[in-house]
Amino acid sequence: MRSERLALMSPSPGTRRELLVYRFGKSGTGPKVYIQAGLHADEWPGLLVVQHLLPMLADADAREQIKGEIIVVPYANPIGMGQNVFGYVAGRFDLTGTGNFNRNFGDLYQDTYRQVDGRLGENAEENKQLVIQALKNTVANLPSDTESAALKKILLGLSIDADYVFDLHCDDRTSGHVYCVDNQLEIATALCQRLGFRYLFTEDLNGIVAFDGTHLQPWHWLQKDFPRAGLHMPPLAVTIEYRGQYDVEDQVASDDARNLFGFLMDRGIVSGEAGEPVLKEIWISSLQAVDTMYAETTGLLVFSEKLDTWLNKGDIFAEIVLLDGEPNQRVPCRARTNGYLMGLSHRRLVRPGDQIAKVAGQEPLSHRMGGNLLQL
Ligand SMILES: [Zn+2]
Incomplete structure (x- = not known):
């Protein structure tokens, strides 16, 4: 396990925030997994799930049981966490006026298209690497003229080439559920079964997308632009809703962490057998x-x-x-x-x-x- 701290730009004299980032496994040896919690900074259950997950990943890493690379950002929004207004954490919208912290990550498609147009050939794997490099370039060129823009750019810089993106959120009062895109329904259903989450919501990639969809939308459009290039979007980018805002309990979070860890086993990213899924019947709604x-x-x-x-x-x-x-x-x-x-x-x-x-x-x-x- 390695950790690093990434500094955000200073928003006002004498202040500066930073992100903590953990890395497990080794880049290039298998899939890349990206996990973050608290992008909506008033959604806390995922923060505790990650605290239970980190020791499991550290242990697996020490035993060299991780095939690939896993990046974990244990609190993805230090700006929002600091927005304490008269005792209430207002963590969904940026108080400086840039909007919802989980929307508006910039248009990654147009710039990526310009970079790959005319360069894609017959080899699907080479095409995939071209698109990934173009996406990285696009993110590197995103503006970072505000603290929030800088935060979003850093998060995307860590995640844009991930095969699996797990964005941990919650709702007011709800049972656990997952948002996925239509064409990842099968694997997202398996995720819900592993997590024991009874609801799965599917959406298309048209219009406004959240952090998860930001990783898929450019692929979605590029697949239409270049149908013979053999492009496949990453296997899974989802938003996991860890129940309600006040469902911050150790036993629940510990089980949730074990189940998310189990899904990584199911996908062959961590070695081991997770056993039978927690739940079989999932209620799927578009x-x-x-x-x-x-x-x-x-x-x-x-x-x-x-x-x-x-x-x-x-x-x-x-x-x-x-x-x-x-x-x-x-x-x-x-x-x-x-x-x-x-x-x-x-x-x-x-x-x-x-x-x-x-x-x-x-x-x-x-x-x-x-x-x-x-x-x-
Ligand atoms: Zn949220």
Whole structure:
């Protein structure tokens, strides 16, 4: 195990933040794996999972049981972690105004296309290496004119050539779930089974993508541009949602780390047998079939159904108690599709437009069509 610290640019006189990076195994001896936690700096369960995972990787490394290279960034967003506003960590958006920390990583496609256009030949492996080198060049040329841009550039610099990208997040209150792209459904299902996560959400690579999709989108477009070049995107780049924000518990995190380590065994990156998967049945939904519910009025949100309850279309799962009128008047919140109530908001005092819940169905919803389905 080796570690290093990478300095970000100084955002203001007398201050400077840095990233801690761990490296295991040896570059060029097998697949490259990249794992990071806390890119949304107010999403903490993954931070603890990584702390349990690191000793396992260090032990495997000492025994020379790692085939390839594994990079772990135990906290991917020191900027967001420092955004403590009156006691609350505001870690999703950059307070300086650059937006969501997990969006807008820059257009890697155009610059990469320009570098490989006219240079791809018959040999698929040579083509792959050309694209990887072009992607590295593209990332190296990304602007780093703000602290957040510099952070994103450093993270991509560590990960852009990885075969496996695991970005560890969480939601408000939810069971464990994974986001993957449509054409990685099979391997992502195996990941969910290994992790014991019952929900898997699939999305396409059109429109806005998060950190995981940033690694796949250029390949997606280049495959269309150069259909005879034999280009294959990396095997897996996913966002793993480690339950809810306050699900920070040692026993759970220890099991989660062992299961993620087990998946690396399943893929032959760490030697050993992980045994039977934790879960067999996975509920798979395209993002078009996952309904994000919003408050229609202001008041107190009171859930009447528990997390993971099955809802039929029209079922009431919560009420908004109106505080400004006749006593105890309520507006029901009804499911708009058949599915599992798999996400509950932390919010209780809500205003119109606040996200309150997610219902994971399997019927594409007309109001969820047309790309850019990732919420801000
Ligand atoms: Zn997140």
